[in-house]
Amino acid sequence: MIRLFKTFILVFLCINVSAQDVAQWRGPNRNGIYNETGLLKKWPDGGPEMLWHFDELGEGYTSAAVTRNGIYTTGLINGNGFIYAFDLKGNLRWKKEYGREWTESHGGVRSTPLVINDKLYFITSFGNLFCMNTSNGQVIWTIDTFKEYGGRNISWGVTETAGFSVLTGKRENKYLH
Helix, strand or coil: CHHHHHHHHHHHHCCCCCCCCEECCCCCCCCCCCCCCCCCCCCCCCCCCCCCCCCCCCEECCCCEECCCCEEEEEEECCEEEEEEECCCCCEEEEEEEEECCCCCCCCECCCCEEECCEEEEECCCCEEEEEECCCCCEEEEEEHHHHHCCCCCCCCCCCCCCCEEECCEEECHHHC
C-alpha cells in the first residue's frame, strides 16, 4: 500500500501545475472556498433560474471539476463507470466508458476528476488510474495500480480524488502534511 501511495505522489509530482487551469475536488485549495466575483448577494424569490441540467449521469458520489473550458464529472450506469465532459452551457461534449465500477454496499463512482489544462486524471474504485485528453476523452495512459503494485481493495472501494492545491504557483500535496 505504501508503494501504491508513493506511485500516486510521483505521478502527480511530475505534473507542472503552476499558472495552469486546474480543477479538482472542493476547489483550487481543496477547502470548498471558491474565489469567484460578481456573485449575487441575495437570491431572487423562488431561487436563481436553472440554466441547464443533465438527467443521465447515473449513480455516484463524485463532484464536478469545472474549468474555463468545460465541466467534467462521472457516473455509474449498469455497473460501468463513465466520465462526462460538458461545455459551460451544459451541452454534452463527450461521454467515455472506462469499465466496471463499484456496485457493492453504496454503488456508484466515488472519485472526482482532476483536470490540469488539457488532461484529466481519474482513479476508479478498483484502482485503475487514467490520464485522458479533455477535448475528446481519449485515454492517454492507464495503470492498474493493484496489479502493477500488488495492492488490494478496501471494503468500500477506492475513494480517492487525486490532486494538488495551487498556492502562489507552487504545488502542495495535502497528504504530505
